[in-house]
Every structure is written in C-alpha cells, then in structure tokens.
Amino acid sequence: xxxxxxxxxxxxxxxxxxxxxQALKPGTKLPEDSIGExxxxxxxxxxxxxVRLEGDGLVEIxxxxxxxxxxxxxxxxxxxxxxxxxxxxxxxxRLCRRMSKDAIDALxxxxxxxxRAVRASSPRSxxxxxxxxxxxxxxxxxxxxxxxxxxxxxxxxxxxxRFGRPHSAECGIEEHIGLIxxxxxxxxxxxxxxxxxxxxxxxDRANTDDSGREPDVGAILSRYLSxxx
Amino acid sequence: xxxxxxxxxxxxxxxxxxxxxQALKPGTKLPEDSIGExxxxxxxxxxxxxVRLEGDGLVEIxxxxxxxxxxxxxxxxxxxxxxxxxxxxxxxxRLCRRMSKDAIDALxxxxxxxxRAVRASSPRSxxxxxxxxxxxxxxxxxxxxxxxxxxxxxxxxxxxxRFGRPHSAECGIEEHIGLIxxxxxxxxxxxxxxxxxxxxxxxDRANTDDSGREPDVGAILSRYLSxxx
DNA sequence: CAAGCTTAAATTGCATACAATCTTGACGTC
DNA sequence: GACGTCAAGATTGTATGCAATTTAAGCTTG
Numbered sequence: 001x002x003x004x005x006x007x008x009x010x011x012x013x014x015x016x017x018x019x020x021x022q023a024l025k026p027g028t029k030l031p032e033d034s035i036g037e038x039x040x041x042x043x044x045x046x047x048x049x050x051v052r053l054e055g056d057g058l059v060e061i062x063x064x065x066x067x068x069x070x071x072x073x074x075x076x077x078x079x080x081x082x083x084x085x086x087x088x089x090x091x092x093x094r095l096c097r098r099m100s101k102d103a104i105d106a107l108x109x110x111x112x113x114x115x116r117a118v119r120a121s122s123p124r125s126x127x128x129x130x131x132x133x134x135x136x137x138x139x140x141x142x143x144x145x146x147x148x149x150x151x152x153x154x155x156x157x158x159x160x161x162r163f164g165r166p167h168s169a170e171c172g173i174e175e176h177i178g179l180i181x182x183x184x185x186x187x188x189x190x191x192x193x194x195x196x197x198x199x200x201x202x203x204d205r206a207n208t209d210d211s212g213r214e215p216d217v218g219a220i221l222s223r224y225l226s227x228x229x
Numbered sequence: 230x231x232x233x234x235x236x237x238x239x240x241x242x243x244x245x246x247x248x249x250x251q252a253l254k255p256g257t258k259l260p261e262d263s264i265g266e267x268x269x270x271x272x273x274x275x276x277x278x279x280v281r282l283e284g285d286g287l288v289e290i291x292x293x294x295x296x297x298x299x300x301x302x303x304x305x306x307x308x309x310x311x312x313x314x315x316x317x318x319x320x321x322x323r324l325c326r327r328m329s330k331d332a333i334d335a336l337x338x339x340x341x342x343x344x345r346a347v348r349a350s351s352p353r354s355x356x357x358x359x360x361x362x363x364x365x366x367x368x369x370x371x372x373x374x375x376x377x378x379x380x381x382x383x384x385x386x387x388x389x390x391r392f393g394r395p396h397s398a399e400c401g402i403e404e405h406i407g408l409i410x411x412x413x414x415x416x417x418x419x420x421x422x423x424x425x426x427x428x429x430x431x432x433d434r435a436n437t438d439d440s441g442r443e444p445d446v447g448a449i450l451s452r453y454l455s456x457x458x
Numbered sequence: 459c460a461a462g463c464t465t466a467a468a469t470t471g472c473a474t475a476c477a478a479t480c481t482t483g484a485c486g487t488c
Numbered sequence: 489g490a491c492g493t494c495a496a497g498a499t500t501g502t503a504t505g506c507a508a509t510t511t512a513a514g515c516t517t518g
Contacts, residue, residue, distance in 0.1 A: 004280060005292050005501060031469065042503045043470085051233060051277060055284035063234050064470055064509050076372070083319075083373045090315045143305070144312045144384075148377060155373075234471060260499065271473045272500085293479050293500055 004048060011039050011049040019058050019069055019161075020130065020154060021123040026071040026162040030059065057155050070158060077159045081203040084152045085196060088133065091149060092195050094140040096188040103139045107180045110135055114173055130157050132176050156202070164205050172201060233277060240268050240278040248287050248298055248390075249359065249383060250352040255300040255391040259288065286384050299387060306388045310432040313381045314425060317362065320378060321424050323369040325417040332368045336409045339364055343402055359386050361405050385431070393434050401430060 015035070018024045035046035050067045053059035061067045072080070095103075110132055117125035130153045137149035175198040182191035244264070247253045264275035279296045282288035290296045301309070324332075339361055346354035359382045366378035404427040411420035 004283075004290055007501085033469070036503095044502055044504090047470090048277075048280060051280055052284060054233070055281060061233055065511090066469065079371050079373045083371065083377065086315075086319045090312075142308050142312065144308045144381070148312065148380075151377075152373070236471085262499070273472055273474090276500085295480095295499065 004052075007041060008045045008048045008052075011035065011041065011045060012052050014039070015049055015053060016056070016058065016154075017127065019053075020127045020157050022126055022157075022161045023123065024069050026069045026158060028069045030067040030069065032066070056151065058158060072155065072159050072162060074163070076155075077163060077203075080152060080155045080159060081199060084156055085199050087145070087149050087152055088136070088195055088199065089192060091133075091137050091140055091145065092183070092191045093188065094142070094145075095136065095183055096186055096191055099139075099183050099186060104180065104184050106139065107132075107135065107176075107183075111173060111176050111180065114176070118173065126157070129173075129176075130154070160202070160205065172198070175201070233281075234274075236270060237274045237277045237281075240264065240270065240274060241281050243268070244278055244282060245285070245287065245383075246356065248282075249356045249386050251355055251386075251390045252352065253298050255298050255387060257298045259296040259298065261295070285380065287387060300391060301384065301388050303392070305384075306392060306432075309381060309384045309388060310428060313385055314428050316374070316378050316381055317365070317424055317428065318421060320362075320366050320369055320374065321412070321420045322417065323371070323374075324365065324412055325415055325420055328368075328412050328415060333409065333413050335368070336361075336364065336405075336412075340402060340405050340409065343405070347402065355386070358402075358405075359383070389431070389434065401427070404430070 015024070015030070024030075030050060032043040032046045032050070035049070036043045039046070050059055050061060054061050054067070058070055059067050060070045110128070114125060114128045114132065117128050133153050134146065134150050137146040140146070175194060179191060179194045179198065182194055244253070244259070253259075259279060261272040261275040261279070264278070265272045268275070279288055279290060283290050283296070287299055288296050289299045339357070343354060343357045343361065346357050362382050363375065363379050366375040369375070404423060408420060408423045408427065411423055
C-alpha cells in the first residue's frame, strides 16, 4: 500500500508517530524547511510527507501559509467517535465469528507491551493504546477495514491530544483485557458492550476535560485578570 | 478539507474524475511528464497529485517505476464491498431517523440528473451513480462518514472499471428511486433491504463478468492458439 | 497610543537541473 | 532462433533557485 520512495516514507512515519504520541501537539506549525533540515533532506521530501499526512487528516495545509498539526473541532470529535463506534462494532462482530488461538495470543502479547510502556511512563503507551484497536481490525483479515479503523483511530488520538488531559493514556488497559476475554469466549453481546463502553469512556476523557474546549482567548485571559496567583 | 495550492488541486480533481469515469482504466500508466505537459505544469505538481491519489487508493506508485491507475485484486473487491455494505447501512439508519423534505428533493433531483446522463450515454453517468451514494452520506450531516463513504465508493468504482462490463452504469437507477421512497416513508427495514440488495447487485455486476478476472496471460493466450479466427 | 502603511524577513509555490534507476532494443554468442 | 549483455533512452528521485505570498517589525500619523 505505502509507496513513494523510502526516504519520504521515513519522514512520514516519524512525523506520524510524533503526532500520535503527542510530541507534536495540535496547532504546532510544521515548516518545510525545519522538517527537511531535521531529517537531512530538502523541502521537496518534507512537503511530500506533509501532503500525505494531510490525506490522513493529521495535518492541515493552508496554501501559502504552511502546514500545522490538525486541530479537530469539538463538533468533529463527536462525529469521529460516532463513526468509530460503528466501525469497531463491525470489527467485534467479525471477530466473534471466528477467533483463533494465535489471535488471542497476539492480543494478550500486545496488552503486555502496553502495560510495560505505561509502567515506564513512556509516550509509546499513547500510541500503543490506539494500536490495540488497529490490531483487532487486522485480525479480521480485512485490509480495507483495517485501513479505515487505522484512520479513525488516528483522528481519535489527535482529538485526545487536543481535548484530553496531557499524557493521559488513551485507553484503560483493563478494558482491553476484558475485551480479549469476551472475544475468547465468543461472547458477542458482551464484547460489543465492552467495546461501546470503552469507546464512550475514551470519548468522555475528552468531553469532561475542557482544558482547551475552545481556544476562547477571552476566557483564557480572564483567568489572568487578577494581579498574580 | 482539501488544500495544497489550487493548481495541484485541479490536476488531482481532473485525474480523479477521469479514473472514476473510466476514461483512465486500471493499469494505465501515469507518467509525471505527460501529466505535467497535459496540464501545462511541471512534474512537481503532477507528482503531488499522484501522491494524493495514491492516498485515495486510486493510484499505485512503485518507487522508480512510476504511477499507474490502481488494479484492485479480486480479493480486494470482496473486501471493499463488505465494508461498503457496513458503511452504507449506517448511512441508511441515520437517515431513517430524520429525513427532511429538502433532503428528499436533493435526492430526487440527483436521480433526474442521473437519468439525463444515462439517456445521453454520457460517461458522467458512471460517476453520478457513485455520487448518489455520497450524497446520501452527506445528508446524514456527518463529515467523517461522508469522507469514508466517498473513499469506499471510489474504490468500488475502480473495481467495476476493472471487472465490470465496459461502460456499465454502476447502479440501477430504479433501485435508487426505490430507496428514496423507502427513506421518505421512514421505512427503515425496507430501506436497508433495498440498499443491501442494491449493493449485492452492484457487486454481482463485477463477479458475473469475468472479462478480466485475472490477467492470466496463459489463459488469454490459449485462446489464440488455433490458427486464426 | 491605537491604527494604518511600508518594508524586510521568512516561507511557500513551482520549475528546472542533475543524478540514479529502470526500460528498451540492438548485438553478439551459443 | 533463444538467450544474455550492454548501451541508449526514458522516467523517476531529489536538491536547489527564483518568484510570489505571507508575516513581522518598524515607522508614521491622527
């Protein structure tokens, strides 16, 4: 699926990872020059990577004004999560029909890695939480479904980066574990229920925290009206 | 959503339309030079457009070997249609909940345009058939869902271009009309049934016609073994 | 001192040049 | 005549240069 020359691939992948791990926060400007310099290539390749990221909805490019990490609006957030629930329900239903021993192992192994990253307070934990859902999609064997889930999970991560608490892991690991159990037991109803609850919980993590609900300059500044703190 | 400079947008849009209207068939090589020359721009912009089309799954780029209209495999075809049914079912269910008079009008108006294009044997009819489904998605008000449906419909069109009869309109217009009626009546069950049948019919149009099921050179050549014809 | 204007710096838009790689077709060998 | 080799041509990979646009700063003015 991926292509273009390998070099721009590397830049694309690095930027993507940095965004998903919240090292590059929404709104951060991404000048072609700096990116090129960072990776030791020219603007040409930097731009190519940015164009691809724009296609993924992770970056916004405004003509003549450069690229920046996308800043999903609050309305988009609800939209994204609604569709994500739809897609992941499809994943669960497909998985419940046939779940191999290897698949269960792969999932358990992934969760172990998540736990390790969380204990180490590694930024990887944020990305791994999302990748758990992508792994689920992969196990359906459907390339298309995997691609779509990957997209929507990426957008979700971006939304959490914008609206969620800093460094909050995206997902509760216990919920991942519960989901694996339900899938192993081929308990379709329970699996769907857990997934729905799980995604609502993730969404709430954005909702309940209005750290940046709107970049309402007035509201922000009003907190700085009193002399000091 | 779209960005980059307007000029590469135009190239992207033109190429996309040409592919969806089957003017550019799967497998057709797309050299940067020719494209640039055609549109009166340099390879730079041609390449940018190709990279974006690759992101849409409409074009395949192999490093150092150039771009070509993507050739979905038969397996991909089934995969695509399965996911498409999932997404369009979601569209129907959302639409059944609330269907405005204006929405019905928009759909009827679109179908009229489809009929006109079919009567005129215009290649536009192929694209319009797909756009009916995108219009449905738009009417849900969900940008995300619309984007995903747009993607999957595009892929479907490509598959029909590869496996279907030449110039066959993608969709039966009567089915579109029936669907509108069911939606207007808020008859969820019937709407879902029609949509499922409709998509199966579309898929069958690819299945039953093995004009190019596999580019099996041996099989093709075997037909040319006897002296002449 | 706010608001507008002017200009310099920064950044992107795009074409082009050169290197690297792939494709081809000619040529010679078996 | 099939097959392998090799050079010429075609095509892509990438950096860079110049023009155009945006942004920021400084300056003037009411």
